[in-house]
Amino acid sequence: MSKFRIQMARRQGEQKAKEMGYDCFPIDPFAIAEAEDIVVEPKAPDQVGVSGGIIFHNDNVGIFYATNIKSEGFRRFTVAHELGHYFLEGHPEEILKTAPIHISKAGFSQGTSSIELEADHFASGLLMPTRLVGEVIGGSRIGLDGIVALSQLAECSLTASAIRAAECSDYPMAVVVSSGDKVAYAFMSESFKTLDKLSFLRKGVLLPHTHTLQFNRDPKNVEYSRTVCGETSLSQWFSCRRCLALDEEIIGLGGYGFTLTVLSSEELAEDPDDEAHDEQEQLVDSWTPKFARGR
Numbered sequence: 001m002s003k004f005r006i007q008m009a010r011r012q013g014e015q016k017a018k019e020m021g022y023d024c025f026p027i028d029p030f031a032i033a034e035a036e037d038i039v040v041e042p043k044a045p046d047q048v049g050v051s052g053g054i055i056f057h058n059d060n061v062g063i064f065y066a067t068n069i070k071s072e073g074f075r076r077f078t079v080a081h082e083l084g085h086y087f088l089e090g091h092p093e094e095i096l097k098t099a100p101i102h103i104s105k106a107g108f109s110q111g112t113s114s115i116e117l118e119a120d121h122f123a124s125g126l127l128m129p130t131r132l133v134g135e136v137i138g139g140s141r142i143g144l145d146g147i148v149a150l151s152q153l154a155e156c157s158l159t160a161s162a163i164r165a166a167e168c169s170d171y172p173m174a175v176v177v178s179s180g181d182k183v184a185y186a187f188m189s190e191s192f193k194t195l196d197k198l199s200f201l202r203k204g205v206l207l208p209h210t211h212t213l214q215f216n217r218d219p220k221n222v223e224y225s226r227t228v229c230g231e232t233s234l235s236q237w238f239s240c241r242r243c244l245a246l247d248e249e250i251i252g253l254g255g256y257g258f259t260l261t262v263l264s265s266e267e268l269a270e271d272p273d274d275e276a277h278d279e280q281e282q283l284v285d286s287w288t289p290k291f292a293r294g295r
């Protein structure tokens with residue numbers, strides 16, 4: 001899966017929000033679907049893990065989301081993900097190759113197919129465009145407080161907001177979602193990756209001995225959405241040589257049984273005015289209109 005296609009999917013999500021006239025939070029994926037004459041309906045799930053889906057029937061398009069999803073943020077993300085399958089170039093064709101219906105398991109699950117990843121990033125860009133995220137997080141280091149503020153304004157889950165904040169922040173940040181003694185998901189910002197040669201926290205690996213592991217030992221911490229802040233180090237989490245001090249901020253995600261950990265550092269690994277950074281942005285910009293016209 002090319003990084004470029006993922007970046008393009010996010011850009012298209014951002015553009016769609018702009019095109020629909022959104023210049024402040026929250027962006028409403030239900031209203032965007034309605035404007036496209038797409039019927040959105042809740043549906044009782046018949047398979048475990050299904051978050052939603054999209055149906056192409058002649059000229060009609062329908063989107064459904066699973067009724068067992070209680071979180072409004074997750075529902076909105078699910079509908080935005082399905083809109084990705086509608087708007088992104090090649091998605092309807094790819095889906096229609098096998099069946100007129102596509103079932104999704106949205107929510108940044110690692111190791112899924114390319115169109116799932118693209119739809120997730122489209123959703124992330126649509127609901128949290130870079131410019132609006134930047135207005136919330138500003139130019140300084142962002143911690144759990146900033147993520148909570150972003151999640152409330154954008155009406156998105158804490159996890160989706162944390163990942164988006166990491167993508168938009170110049171400061172090194174890593175986001176880890178865990179359950180019990182295992183890692184469920186991990187994301188590192190580009191500047192975090194350059195801090196040292198880091199081992200990647202894959203799904204299913206054991207959590208290192210950290211405040212997070214300690215926190216997860218009491219299920220009530222998770223259930224009651226408690227928060228804990230502690231000091232940790234890069235080497236403790238990523239078995240590397242560099243013993244850089246990091247802040248470890250932890251919050252229980254409630255009924256779903258997961259915990260969100262945000263690792264951040266004051267260290268500014270990447271100069272925002274760096275030329276290579278600018279060039280990459282220009283490359284993406286130069287491609288954007290082409291993709292938009294192609295649809």
Ligand SMILES: [Zn+2]
Nearest residue numbers: 103104116119
């Ligand atoms: Zn999907």
